[in-house]
Amino acid sequence: xxxxxxxxxxxxxxxxxxxxxxxxxxxxxxxxxxxxxxxxxxxxxxxxxxxxxxxxxxxxxxxxxxxxxxxxxxxxxxxxxxxxxxxxxxxxxxxxxxxxxxxxxxxxxxxxxxxxxxxxxxxxxxxxxxxxxxxxxxxxxxxxxxxxxxxxxxxxxxxxxxxxxxxxxxxxxxxxxxxxxxxxxxxxxxxxxxxxxxxxxxxxxxxxxxxxxxxxxxxxxxxxxxxxxxxxxxxxxxxxxxxxxxxxxxxxxxxxxxxxxxxxxxxxxxxxxxxxxxxxxxxxxxxxxxxx
Numbered sequence: 001x002x003x004x005x006x007x008x009x010x011x012x013x014x015x016x017x018x019x020x021x022x023x024x025x026x027x028x029x030x031x032x033x034x035x036x037x038x039x040x041x042x043x044x045x046x047x048x049x050x051x052x053x054x055x056x057x058x059x060x061x062x063x064x065x066x067x068x069x070x071x072x073x074x075x076x077x078x079x080x081x082x083x084x085x086x087x088x089x090x091x092x093x094x095x096x097x098x099x100x101x102x103x104x105x106x107x108x109x110x111x112x113x114x115x116x117x118x119x120x121x122x123x124x125x126x127x128x129x130x131x132x133x134x135x136x137x138x139x140x141x142x143x144x145x146x147x148x149x150x151x152x153x154x155x156x157x158x159x160x161x162x163x164x165x166x167x168x169x170x171x172x173x174x175x176x177x178x179x180x181x182x183x184x185x186x187x188x189x190x191x192x193x194x195x196x197x198x199x200x201x202x203x204x205x206x207x208x209x210x211x212x213x214x215x216x217x218x219x220x221x222x223x224x225x226x227x228x229x230x231x232x233x234x235x236x237x238x239x240x241x242x243x244x245x246x247x248x249x250x251x252x253x254x255x256x257x258x259x260x261x262x263x264x265x266x267x268x269x270x271x272x273x274x275x276x277x278x279x280x281x282x283x284x285x286x287x288x289x290x291x292x
Contacts, residue, residue, distance in 0.1 A: 010036050014080075178198060
């Protein structure tokens, strides 16, 4: 969004009457994020990209979720929502964990507890239900428009095989999933954890969020089992362990599709995403990485 346009938007929807100070933070596939200061108060503004509906995401559903999540400290307090334009939340001052902190046993326990609270949130109606197959279809359609139908057949075949294996396991009851769990989206304020960036949130298998945290932090099998046991509060069944392993592979595959689409459609911030895309492509072809 051009600077003059985002400044006009901030003046219109950010609370206060004074001048606005706007700092661009990030630009993704479906939104742009800004830090806005007005009358001495800081806010996070997430402006919707024109293609947001293409990915099945909408600000109105997100706002319905942010209200209860913000009221219990799971998300920054919601300030304003225009379903066609932007979401404004209070700025949260805290810090993200380092890669070393992410792997500590005490912090794995904290994340497991955080996810239990997220998964207990009331589901806004009508529910936005997504699955690994749904994400594959969304990104696959978008990629086909930029790659003239080119598909990595071995990876696609491997994904379909894992979807079939997942379908043969006992189904899980759908819950609210954040679906974008990485270290930069978890902010520690004193001893409290708050989650940022809920735009990909949806209703799905609760282990999808565990898979996301394990995949994005490159957890080895031992740490994956530790996370699963802490989340369940008991020793997992064989089926639960298998579900998590399958979902970790599928999460990596969905992230690879997202990365490929970003690299096809964006010019900024591509170096880090290209590096991650290369890593994901390599390890998805190594079944041993996802073994028990």
